[in-house]
Amino acid sequence: MKSKKSGRRRHLPGAGRETRIPFFLIGKHLRHCNKWTLALIIFLLSAAFINLIFINSLFNGVVENNTNQFIHTYTGNITLTPADDGKMFEDASPVLREVEKNPEVTAAAAELVIPATLQYGEQKGDWKVTAIDPEREKNATTISRKMVEGAYLEPGDADGMIIGSEVAGLDSQDGDDRGLRGIRVGDTVTATVDELPARDLTIRGIFRTRFNRTDDRAFVTTAAVDLFPQMKGKATQIIVRTRKNGGEDAVVAELKAAGVPATFLTWEQAAKGMQSITDSFVTINALLTSVGFIIAAVTIFIIIYVDISNRRQEIGILRAVGVKGYLITWTYVLQAAVYSFCGVVLGTALFFGVIVPYFRIHPFRLPIGDVNLAVVPVDYVWRSLSVVFVGMLSGLIPALIITREKILDAILGR
Amino acid sequence: MMSQNPTDNVTPAGGEVVLVDDICRTYRMGEVEVPALRGVSISLNRGDFLVVTGRNGSGKSTLLHQLGLLDSPDSGSIRINGVDVTALREKERARMRLHDLGYIFQEFALIAELTAIENVMLPAMMLERTSECRERARELLAEVELERQLDHLPRQLSGGEQQKVAIARALINDPEVLFADEPTANLDTVSAAEVLEIFRSLNRDKGHTIVMVTHEMEETVCGNRLLTLSDGKIVHEE
Known part of the structure; x- marks a missing residue:
């Protein structure tokens, strides 16, 4: 022990050294604290974080699924209709060839949509029957991959028809008279179009996309309608798929510049009727996210506030031995940041390792389709930072309060 | 000036x-x-x-x-x-x-999550290199006959030993x-x-x-x- 008589030791200025104190104390705390308590705190923080991203991901999933279903099974990225307000492309082939020259276009298919009455036994109803080239349609939509019974249409099949699950009444409830209930592959339906002679068509397959608008459709090949001279080679619309969603406006501009004779409608324009639904989901998402934020913030605040308030005596001791107030404050702010960060990491692991895979296997069944959780990277980062920020704030407040009260009150718990 | x-x-x-x-x-x-x-x-x-x-x-x-x-x-x-x-x-x-000033409390007032040597060296860490703090804390704990308990947490020490740690901590900055x-x-x-x-x-x-x-x-x-x-x-x- 250094003797007083040998003279007092001279201390070097500690400005740089003292900043070690928070890291030293946090390290020791994490090493020696009650591991169960620490695990519980981090688990609760992760639960708060998961709560924040789950609701958001669910609504993002709904919107994303809605968009994908719309593009993949209904309109494509761009829908072309006749330019001169006519009802039909008299000959769709040259338009298809021109469209396919664009490097951003991956597929294009002409469709002739005909309102028809379908009759199966005593049951009948009005649906839109669409005449397609099966080969082109396979590339333009995903319907060929959604067959639940039978097979997709073969090119040149002039007597076949595939119908959606809504048309087949597969999902109809008791008392619901919509759909040709009981119809199976191989059965015959009678199709009537306006004044044209009725035709018997054989059901080749039934598809289910889980997108109501698509499942309420029926398809035949162009060969079937070519039997009627007034319809041969005609199309009411051409659906176009592009390399990526978004950026359709640029492709439209290029097609217009190339002189493609059509009126162009991007999927967003075509989906205007659905925009209000999407907007509603976005609004609900925003509201629930706000509530989720408040709940998460209060949860995080209570957890960290209680933890740090319970260490009031420790803070008093640190002050009594001369540790500066700002270092003590930083110790608990950084500790709260570590807690929160660990909560985010655990929450991320649970969310992406357990919750997302679970809902991928067991998706939410909604009328617009099977909905999975969809995480938007920006939302994830923003919520992660929010949790850490709220955590730090929750550490700052009690630390500031305790470092400003009387040392003896803190130490003696008065 | x-x-x-x-x-x-x-x-x-x-x-x-x-x-x-x-x-x-x-x-x-x-x-x-x-x-x-x-x-x-x-x-x-x-x-x-x-x-x-x-x-x-x-x-x-x-x-x-x-x-x-x-x-x-x-x-x-x-x-x-x-x-x-x-x-x-x-x-x-x-x-x-x-x-x-060095202050010794009736109730020892040690940080529960720091070992004996860490409790002693903490005030010195505001001023000196960690190795110097640790060495001086070791010396002080040896002076109060706790050289075998350097890495013990307060809860692993008797009341007398805890008070000796508190004395060593009070002395660390001379x-x-x-x-x-x-x-x-x-x-x-x-x-x-x-x-x-x-x-x-x-x-x-x-x-x-x-x-x-x-x-x-x-x-x-x-x-x-x-x-x-x-x-x-x-x-x-x-």
């Missing part, structure tokens, strides 16, 4: 380390005011071992809290090394607690004055005797200035000065 920090050591020539002048401290308990100190004045020279005694509620711990800069008097002044500490801001008081608030109150007889012997040795052999509060009459013989308080006033001094 060189400026002088208000807490820099400027010990008067006479070796007077602490000068307390007519301090008063009143606590408020609801509507009731309880005077804990009523005009206490003392002077402490370097190398003094002052024992402060008195009954419970006499004001002895309150006096020590004022001297240790854990509390502030309502009136009067306290000068440590010539500096009027009652006029200092909390930042400067913290600096003085770190550099010039303070001007050591304050001990009933350091043996929570110890068994053997541990209490060991702790008192450490204080005697620190004063006799190392020249440390010590102020110790106790209500055990047999401990009053440890020091070379004795102060008896009653109802917040000095009633006996020798």
Whole structure:
């Protein structure tokens, strides 16, 4: 022990050294604290974080699924209709060839949509029957991959028809008279179009996309309608798929510049009727996210506030031995940041390792389709930072309060 | 012109380390005011071992809290090394607690999550390299015969051992004055005797200035000065 008589030791200025104190104390705390308590705190923080991203991901999933279903099974990225307000492309082939020259276009298919009455036994109803080239349609939509019974249409099949699950009444409830209930592959339906002679068509397959608008459709090949001279080679619309969603406006501009004779409608324009639904989901998402934020913030605040308030005596001791107030404050702010960060990491692991895979296997069944959780990277980062920020704030407040009260009150718990 | 920090050591020539002048401290308990100190004045020279005694509620711990800069008097002044500490801001008081004062609590006041050596080295880490702090903490713990318990947490130590760690921590920054608030109150007889012997040795052999509060009459013989308080006033001094 250094003797007083040998003279007092001279201390070097500690400005740089003292900043070690928070890291030293946090390290020791994490090493020696009650591991169960620490695990519980981090688990609760992760639960708060998961709560924040789950609701958001669910609504993002709904919107994303809605968009994908719309593009993949209904309109494509761009829908072309006749330019001169006519009802039909008299000959769709040259338009298809021109469209396919664009490097951003991956597929294009002409469709002739005909309102028809379908009759199966005593049951009948009005649906839109669409005449397609099966080969082109396979590339333009995903319907060929959604067959639940039978097979997709073969090119040149002039007597076949595939119908959606809504048309087949597969999902109809008791008392619901919509759909040709009981119809199976191989059965015959009678199709009537306006004044044209009725035709018997054989059901080749039934598809289910889980997108109501698509499942309420029926398809035949162009060969079937070519039997009627007034319809041969005609199309009411051409659906176009592009390399990526978004950026359709640029492709439209290029097609217009190339002189493609059509009126162009991007999927967003075509989906205007659905925009209000999407907007509603976005609004609900925003509201629930706000509530989720408040709940998460209060949860995080209570957890960290209680933890740090319970260490009031420790803070008093640190002050009594001369540790500066700002270092003590930083110790608990950084500790709260570590807690929160660990909560985010655990929450991320649970969310992406357990919750997302679970809902991928067991998706939410909604009328617009099977909905999975969809995480938007920006939302994830923003919520992660929010949790850490709220955590730090929750550490700052009690630390500031305790470092400003009387040392003896803190130490003696008065 | 060189400026002088208000807490820099400027010990008067006479070796007077602490000068307390007519301090008063009143606590408020609801509507009731309880005077804990009523005009206490003392002077402490370097190398003094002052024992402060008195009954419970006499004001002895309150006096020590004022001297240790854990509390502030309502009136009067306290000068440590010539500096009027009652006029200092909390930042400067913290600096003085770190550099010039060592405080030993009745309840040990160790950080539960730090080992013995970490508790001791913590105040020094504000000033020195970690390796130097650790080495000096090891020396101090060896001095109080705890070299085998360096890595023990407080809960793994007996009361006497915890108090020895607290003494080593108080000494780590080589303070001007050591304050001990009933350091043996929570110890068994053997541990209490060991702790008192450490204080005697620190004063006799190392020249440390010590102020110790106790209500055990047999401990009053440890020091070379004795102060008896009653109802917040000095009633006996020798």
